[in-house]
Amino acid sequence: MKREDLLIDPIVDLRFKDLEKYGELLSLYEKVYGFSAASLVKAGRIVRSMVKGADLRILSFTANLVSTGLRGLIADLIRRGFFNLIVTTGGTVDHDLARALGGTYYKGYFESDDSMLRELKIHRLGNIFIPYEAYGQKVEEAVRSYIPEIVKVKKEWPVYELLWEFGRRVNDDSSILRACNDLKVPMIVPGVIDGSFGTNLFISSQFNGLRLNLFEDMRLIKDLVFSSNVSGALLVGGGISKHHTIWWSQFRDGLDYAVYVTTAQEFDGSLSGAMPREAISWNKVKPDAKTVTVYGDATIVLPLLASALLD
Amino acid sequence: MSVNYTTVGELKVGSYVMIDGEPCRVVDITKAKTGKHGAAKANVVAVSVFGNAKKTLMAPVDQQVEVPIVEKHIGQILANTGDRIQLMDLESYETFDIDMPSEEEFKDKIKPGAEVEYWVIMNRKKIVRVK
Numbered sequence: 422m423k424r425e426d427l428l429i430d431p432i433v434d435l436r437f438k439d440l441e442k443y444g445e446l447l448s449l450y451e452k453v454y455g456f457s458a459a460s461l462v463k464a465g466r467i468v469r470s471m472v473k474g475a476d477l478r479i480l481s482f483t484a485n486l487v488s489t490g491l492r493g494l495i496a497d498l499i500r501r502g503f504f505n506l507i508v509t510t511g512g513t514v515d516h517d518l519a520r521a522l523g524g525t526y527y528k529g530y531f532e533s534d535d536s537m538l539r540e541l542k543i544h545r546l547g548n549i550f551i552p553y554e555a556y557g558q559k560v561e562e563a564v565r566s567y568i569p570e571i572v573k574v575k576k577e578w579p580v581y582e583l584l585w586e587f588g589r590r591v592n593d594d595s596s597i598l599r600a601c602n603d604l605k606v607p608m609i610v611p612g613v614i615d616g617s618f619g620t621n622l623f624i625s626s627q628f629n630g631l632r633l634n635l636f637e638d639m640r641l642i643k644d645l646v647f648s649s650n651v652s653g654a655l656l657v658g659g660g661i662s663k664h665h666t667i668w669w670s671q672f673r674d675g676l677d678y679a680v681y682v683t684t685a686q687e688f689d690g691s692l693s694g695a696m697p698r699e700a701i702s703w704n705k706v707k708p709d710a711k712t713v714t715v716y717g718d719a720t721i722v723l724p725l726l727a728s729a730l731l732d
Numbered sequence: 733m734s735v736n737y738t739t740v741g742e743l744k745v746g747s748y749v750m751i752d753g754e755p756c757r758v759v760d761i762t763k764a765k766t767g768k769h770g771a772a773k774a775n776v777v778a779v780s781v782f783g784n785a786k787k788t789l790m791a792p793v794d795q796q797v798e799v800p801i802v803e804k805h806i807g808q809i810l811a812n813t814g815d816r817i818q819l820m821d822l823e824s825y826e827t828f829d830i831d832m833p834s835e836e837e838f839k840d841k842i843k844p845g846a847e848v849e850y851w852v853i854m855n856r857k858k859i860v861r862v863k
Contacts (some may be wrong), residue, residue: 558771561792623790624792624795625791627752627790628791
């Protein structure tokens, strides 16, 4: 099989305004009610009241989503002010930068010959095909061209400020980094060194003295949590982004709103699978908080949930 | 300063390169062609010429690096004060103090009158051989 036969149909970004022609979709699921439908309806209501009632509104999500069309929707959820703090994983920076700088990802399929893909220099992320040149090379170019001017300002950077600098330099309306910079919404990436962006920063630092100061990111999230009156979070997926969000929330007796969207199960004791009620015992969610867990793939759930935020 | 420039891709085992401001001799190079991180990367393992500390550097092969210029000279030992050695250059007859080499094999041979090869790198001097 030839490379060009696999790289045909590009991934495009879903935008919030695309939802408008369908309107609020959750009323359909209200009728269905059984079984997971009810949790989706409840999640929609909680997210709506959180957006109105909470002054600290956290969106946490994992990087895999940023390879999909959800990227544009997430950027719009920030642009429209629904969320004012982002907590995510290292790969979010990779995929967002790569795509903002013209890296094109393609519609593919799970059932692929991965050895053949390797021969053809194509990465597979689920059913998305990522040509080598659309990913690592793009991130490397961004770091190598932006960092020299960034270190002229100062050598040592909090990660969220450094990410604003990158967001400022990419000209892409559906970029999450760009949206964060435009609205000065901090993107907290506790695992920033885990991925192409972090590796390229490390390489660059050997020559220009760049230093990351993650304590400043901690100070910021601490100050935001301590100064908030009512806090809520939409937590999409698990791992470090979920944990970091609820971890800091414990210092204000826990979240007032918590909507989990996940496919992870609680039986193995994993943080990713833990339900909001488990977080109550850790002071990370308040006992009287409005909570729900929606079991499902975020690529299906998130557009439906976002439709609850239409006027 | 007394340096030349090259790229990481041109370095070989035995080459000299500046890492963290220290002149180092390359002892190992591993190249990785990873799609994930763009251009081919080399991981360079080197040993500091002064102090023998191990240093590593990871960089794309087209990254420019500094190569310290090594000036090689012959000198004669005038005196051995323990930690330091007084040396006279056999071309310029200039005399100066130099650190006692840490290599065990040199210990017995270091005595007044002995000829040595010494290198000047980045304005620092080191005895590398005792004749």
